[in-house]
Every structure is written in C-alpha cells, then in structure tokens.
Amino acid sequence: MTERFDTVVEYLRQLIEDGLRDQYVRRKAVAIVNRAGIKQHDEVGEIEAIVKWVQNNVTYRKDPYMVEYFMSARRILKDVEAGQSAADCDDFVIVAASLLGSLGYPVGAIIVDSNRDGVFNHVMLCTKTMAPTRKYGNKWIVAELIFPNFKLNQSVPVSKVYPLIANPETTRDPIHRQQIAGMSSLGSVPSPKQLSGYQHPYSRMLGAVRRR
Amino acid sequence: MVWMGGTTEDDEMDDGNIPIDFMLPPESDGNLGNTDMMNMKTDQSAMNIMNDPSNLKAHGLAGMPNLPIPQRTLFGRIANNKETALMLGVGALLGVGIKALWDFKTK
Numbered sequence: 001m002t003e004r005f006d007t008v009v010e011y012l013r014q015l016i017e018d019g020l021r022d023q024y025v026r027r028k029a030v031a032i033v034n035r036a037g038i039k040q041h042d043e044v045g046e047i048e049a050i051v052k053w054v055q056n057n058v059t060y061r062k063d064p065y066m067v068e069y070f071m072s073a074r075r076i077l078k079d080v081e082a083g084q085s086a087a088d089c090d091d092f093v094i095v096a097a098s099l100l101g102s103l104g105y106p107v108g109a110i111i112v113d114s115n116r117d118g119v120f121n122h123v124m125l126c127t128k129t130m131a132p133t134r135k136y137g138n139k140w141i142v143a144e145l146i147f148p149n150f151k152l153n154q155s156v157p158v159s160k161v162y163p164l165i166a167n168p169e170t171t172r173d174p175i176h177r178q179q180i181a182g183m184s185s186l187g188s189v190p191s192p193k194q195l196s197g198y199q200h201p202y203s204r205m206l207g208a209v210r211r212r
Numbered sequence: 213m214v215w216m217g218g219t220t221e222d223d224e225m226d227d228g229n230i231p232i233d234f235m236l237p238p239e240s241d242g243n244l245g246n247t248d249m250m251n252m253k254t255d256q257s258a259m260n261i262m263n264d265p266s267n268l269k270a271h272g273l274a275g276m277p278n279l280p281i282p283q284r285t286l287f288g289r290i291a292n293n294k295e296t297a298l299m300l301g302v303g304a305l306l307g308v309g310i311k312a313l314w315d316f317k318t319k
Contacts, residue, residue: 112258124258139263140273155258163262163271 005120009164011070011175012090012109012123016166018174019073019098026102028077033103043129046103047141048152051125054096055148061086072176073098090123092145100127101166108165110142112158120162124155 019025029050036049057080063069071079071087076095079085087095090109097107107127114122125143132138136153140163144150261267268274 110258110262126262139259140268142258142262144258150254153256153259154254155256157253157255158258158261161258161261161267163267163273165271165273 008068009109009111009162012094013164013166014172014175015070015072015094016097016101016107016109017168017170018176019094020101020107020166020168022072022074022098022102025073025077025098029099029102032099043105043131044133044135047100047105047127047129047143050096050099050103051143051145051152052148054092054099054145055150057085058087058092058095058145059085060088060092060146063088070094089146093123093125096125096143096145097127097166100125101168105130106165108163111162111164112155113160114156114158116157116159118160120160122156122158126163126165 032053033046033049036045036053038045038049058076069088069091071091071094073095076085076087076091079087093109097109101107105127107125109123110126111120112122112124113119125145126140127143128138128140129136141152142155143152144155265274
C-alpha cells in the first residue's frame with residue numbers, strides 16, 4: 001500500500017468517526033427513519049431506509065480532475081438541504097456511514113476495484129446489524145450508494161476489497177479541529193500520524209519549552 | 213464511556229471541503245470517487261469477499277458485535293439461551309439415566 005492510499009483511507013475513516021457522533025447527523029438519521037415509518041428494533045428497515053435516502057437524495061458529481069475532496073457528513077447533509085448536493089462515492093460513504101453509525105450500527109467503508117484490475121478506485125458502504133437477521137444473518141452488508149437502483153449487497157463485480165471500519169470509541173480530536181495541511185504544504189501528503197494529532201512526547205516537551 | 217465530542221448542532225465548525233491531495237502524481241491510482249464503472253454488470257462479489265472468513269480474520273473483524281435476537285419459536289428461544297439449553301440437556305441425560313436404572317432394576 002502506498003503512503004497516499006494510507007492517508008486517504010485515514011481521512012475517510014476519521015470523517016466517518018466524526019460524523020457518527022455529530023448530533024446534527026443523528027437528528028437527520030432519526031428524521032429519515034421516522035419519516036420512512038420504520039418500527040423500532042427493525043434493524044434491516046433502518047439500514048434500508050438510510051441507504052435509500054442517501055441513494056435518492058445525494059447527487060453524484062465527480063471531484064475536480066486530479067484533486068481528491070472529502071466532505072464532512074454535516075456538510076454533505078447541509079448541501080442536500082440547500083439543494084446544492086455534489087458528492088462523489090467517498091462522500092456518499094461518509095454520509096451514509098455517519099447516519100447509520102449515529103443510529104448505533106457498526107459501519108465502515110470498503111474500498112474496491114470496480115474494474116476488477118486490482119486497482120482500488122471505488123468506495124462502498126459496509127455495515128451490519130447488531131443481531132442476526134433472517135435476510136442477512138450475521139454477515140456484513142455492503143451497499144453501492146451512487147446508483148439508486150442498486151439493492152443491498154448488490155455491487156459491480158470486484159476482485160479485491162479493503163475494509164475500513166470506523167472506531168466509535170476513538171478519543172482523538174475531530175478532524176476539523178486538527179491542524180490540516182495549510183497553503184505551505186499543498187502537494188505534500190500528511191502522514192496518518194499527523195492526521196491523528198499524535199505528537200511525540202519529546203516534541204510536546206520541546207514545544208512547551210519554546211512557548212516559555 | 214466514549215468521547216462524545218462537542219459537535220453539537222450549534223457549534224461553529226469548519227465543515228467545508230477538505231482537499232487532501234492536489235496534483236496527484238501520474239502514477240497514482242487516480243481519484244477514489246471518479247469511478248468509470250466500465251463494467252456495469254452486478255453481482256454480490258463485494259459482499260462475498262467482505263464476508264470471507266480469511267478477509268474478516270485479516271482485518272480483525274471476526275469478533276464484531278453479535279447480539280442474539282429474541283425468537284418466537286420454542287427452539288429459537290432455547291437456541292438463544294445457553295442456560296436453558298444446558299438445563300434441557302442435563303434434564304434429558306438425567307431422564308435417560310433414570311429410565312436405564314429403572315429398566316435395569318425392574319426388568
């Protein structure tokens with residue numbers, strides 16, 4: 001795996017983790033399942049309702065050529081409400097995983113090679129019910145979000161998957177509060193350590209001494 | 213207790229685009245989301261590979277939460293309750309033993 005790939009997947013995972021604990025996202029998730037008339041404890045119903053809502057309401061638009069954008073779940077939801085939705089597959093996964101994660105489901109992204117050539121080029125949602133169900137048992141459920149006609153577990157043929165499961169127990173800072181690469185570092189890729197806000201104890205001590 | 217963050221609805225937050233990588237090198241994989249989807253046949257390969265035991269093990273996903281669901285049938289209830297199953301098993305063994313003893317003594 002390249003360093004860039006590691007960085008991309010780290011952003012994706014962290015944005016999902018941030019989204020699933022955002023109260024704005026949870027309110028939206030509750031509104032979606034309530035409006036869909038899903039009964040309590042109907043786990044498959046909730047998953048289907050959220051996936052359907054994302055498929056039907058978020059608009060697919062490609063990222064600029066050679067630029068990779070990621071948006072927070074809140075931003076994507078606000079864009080939908082403002083009628084300005086424009087998101088690509090990783091954004092679809094961020095918002096869907098955040099909505100489902102905020103309702104208590106294990107969620108993540110699976111990165112796949114949609115051309116079956118071994119090159120990861122597409123992202124899908126993965127989630128699972130907490131209890132085994134008649135329809136899906138205890139298996140992970142995958143969802144193709146960018147095509148409204150795709151049902152749960154339906155995908156284009158792939159040969160490789162890279163699952164990326166969100167850790168809801170993370171104690172790191174939300175990504176929007178972390179120091180993200182500024183103008184000076186455009187073109188360089190921050191390492192996953194930088195993204196997670198980790199600082200070596202020696203660096204922290206040195207920083208404290210300098211501040212004095 | 214997990215950290216619940218401070219991202220309440222009223223919080224000011226910079227929730228804009230986060231550009232992560234300008235000028236991707238030519239040898240890069242390209243953009244993640246710019247999927248050409250040249251093959252629009254569909255199947256369940258993603259789900260199958262995802263749930264493959266070796267894949268689950270490789271990514272440490274084999275031990276994810278799995279809560280038993282309440283079942284309406286008798287066998288479902290028994291299957292979901294280890295104590296009940298154990299008690300029924302011990303009861304059955306005891307019954308067979310007592311019957312064997314009775315047969316041994318009386319026949």
